[in-house]
Amino acid sequence: xxxxxxxxxxxxxxxxxxxxxxxxxxxxxxxxxxxxxxxxxxxxxxxxxxxxxxxxxxxxxxxxxxxxxxxxxxxxxxxxxxxxxxxxxxxxxxxxxxxxxxxxxxxxxxxxxxxxxxxxxxxxxxxxxxxxxxxxxxxxxxxxxxxxxxxxxxxxxxxxxxxxxxxxxxxxxxxxxxxxxxxxxxxxxxxxxxxxxxxxxxxxxxxxxxxxxxxxxxxxxxxxxxxxxxxxxxxxxxxxxxxxxxxxxxxxxxxxxx
Amino acid sequence: xxxxxxxxxxxxxxxxxxxxxxxxxxxxxxxxxxxxxxxxxxxxxxxxxxxxxxxxxxxxxxxxxxxxxxxxxxxxxxxxxxxxxxxxxxxxxxxxxxxxxxxxxxxxxxxxxxxxxxxxxxxxxxxxxxxxxxxxxxxxxxxxxxxxxxxxxxxxxxxxxxxxxxxxxxxxxxxxxxxxxxxxxxxxxxxxxxxxxxxxxxxxxxxxxxxxxxxx
Numbered sequence: 001x002x003x004x005x006x007x008x009x010x011x012x013x014x015x016x017x018x019x020x021x022x023x024x025x026x027x028x029x030x031x032x033x034x035x036x037x038x039x040x041x042x043x044x045x046x047x048x049x050x051x052x053x054x055x056x057x058x059x060x061x062x063x064x065x066x067x068x069x070x071x072x073x074x075x076x077x078x079x080x081x082x083x084x085x086x087x088x089x090x091x092x093x094x095x096x097x098x099x100x101x102x103x104x105x106x107x108x109x110x111x112x113x114x115x116x117x118x119x120x121x122x123x124x125x126x127x128x129x130x131x132x133x134x135x136x137x138x139x140x141x142x143x144x145x146x147x148x149x150x151x152x153x154x155x156x157x158x159x160x161x162x163x164x165x166x167x168x169x170x171x172x173x174x175x176x177x178x179x180x181x182x183x184x185x186x187x188x189x190x191x192x193x194x195x196x197x198x199x200x201x202x203x204x205x206x207x208x209x210x211x212x213x214x215x216x217x218x219x220x221x222x223x224x225x226x227x228x229x230x231x232x233x234x235x236x237x238x239x240x241x242x243x244x245x246x247x248x249x250x251x252x253x254x255x256x257x258x
Numbered sequence: 259x260x261x262x263x264x265x266x267x268x269x270x271x272x273x274x275x276x277x278x279x280x281x282x283x284x285x286x287x288x289x290x291x292x293x294x295x296x297x298x299x300x301x302x303x304x305x306x307x308x309x310x311x312x313x314x315x316x317x318x319x320x321x322x323x324x325x326x327x328x329x330x331x332x333x334x335x336x337x338x339x340x341x342x343x344x345x346x347x348x349x350x351x352x353x354x355x356x357x358x359x360x361x362x363x364x365x366x367x368x369x370x371x372x373x374x375x376x377x378x379x380x381x382x383x384x385x386x387x388x389x390x391x392x393x394x395x396x397x398x399x400x401x402x403x404x405x406x407x408x409x410x411x412x413x414x415x416x417x418x419x420x421x422x423x424x425x426x427x428x429x430x431x432x433x434x435x436x437x438x439x440x441x442x443x444x445x446x447x448x449x450x451x452x453x454x455x456x457x458x459x460x461x462x463x464x465x466x467x468x469x470x471x472x473x474x
Contacts (some may be wrong), residue, residue: 066374084301086382093380103375107393116389117379162375169379 014042023072034229045205047215050225056208060177064095096166096174102158104150111146114165136164156187176207224248261439262447272429273451279414286350291357317355324348345417356406364399397470404463426451
């Protein structure tokens with residue numbers, strides 16, 4: 001967690017943390033992931049972009065096995081993803097996940113949302129879990145909302161709570177599956193600010209997003225996907241100014257025109 | 259109505275017997291039905307297969323067939339119990355399939371994202387079910403589950419007719435066949451007895467529905 005502030009834009013920093021190798025996934029006839037090779041190192045921030053249906057969300061979800069894969073291997077910190085059961089639950093505790101639709105537990109207060117995992121999974125005492133949860137909620141700027149229910153918060157606030165909920169488990173890596181796609185424009189910034197903070201503190205992050213600003217500010221590497229395959233990987237600067245594949249040029253042409 | 263008022267003690271003991279069958283049936287079918295529902299939504303394929311087979315088989319057999327299977331089939335392979343135990347067991351098994359489906363429909367009403375979020379913070383399958391999914395499913399489960407339980411209370415008469423003895427139904431048979439009373443007043447008394455079980459149950463159901471609705 002040191003020297004991250006000055007770390008150069010480079011994919012080689014740290015040892016491999018998440019490694020996908022030869023990953024194949026089908027949804028019926030659809031070949032959703034085609035022979036995916038991806039290594040994310042400790043402390044690295046990888047942004048995955050691509051047109052809708054390109055498999056980027058599926059890729060993200062395979063890493064904590066919300067989606068199973070047909071072939072290939074995925075390792076976290078050198079260990080293969082386990083099958084169903086207690087071992088898989090233990091793995092998921094190590095991998096934070098932030099969803100497009102927030103998915104806060106609707107029947108629990110904000111504070112309970114953040115303490116549930118630490119209490120039930122980590123076996124923390126309630127008081128200790130609440131103290132930590134309040135710190136995290138403070139950190140993401142929703143400390144004063146702790147006693148409310150999710151439905152009483154704005155989308156941006158809910159998403160920041162979702163980030164705090166994931167952070168409460170002290171994960172090794174954070175997955176963001178289009179975290180700002182369901183938000184009003186003015187709320188996007190408050191969520192991205194939290195994510196940029198997190199990146200600067202050295203969290204390993206895999207972020208599926210269309211936010212080019214975030215990619216330029218915080219990402220070490222951009223992975224461009226199309227039709228289930230990784231088409232191109234590069235530094236954000238190189239990727240946005242000088243994409244090498246036609247598919248990426250076409251995609252960037254469409255989204256950057258407006 | 260002398261038939262009823264002369265035999266109030268008989269009706270009362272019959273009522274208690276029927277109530278006992280209903281309560282055992284309710285507790286048993288709720289426990290078993292919840293277990294079968296957990297199987298049906300489990301990540302383990304063999305459990306899902308078991309749950310689905312159970313529901314398919316049990317739900318599509320008439321209650322009387324389940325009863326006869328228990329009472330006359332099982333003794334032939336050396337399993338002997340009183341008719342009362344067999345009767346209640348048959349009622350539990352039969353109703354569990356419907357309880358399971360009521361619970362499962364409630365679970366399906368909770369968005370998949372809730373369960374995904376629960377799993378993604380490391381909760382086990384049973385933890386995500388008990389901590390996240392079921393508390394939210396409960397609201398949608400109460401109305402159909404209530405109907406299933408009330409139907410089960412009425413089905414307890416079938417168990418009675420099959421010879422448990424001592425319940426409301428056997429009071430009817432006893433008073434009309436053995437003692438020669440007219441049928442109409444006796445069956446009216448029996449109906450009142452059953453309503454004394456089902457109407458409070460329906461009222462409790464309505465109360466619970468209101469309560470869980472406010473809690474949201």
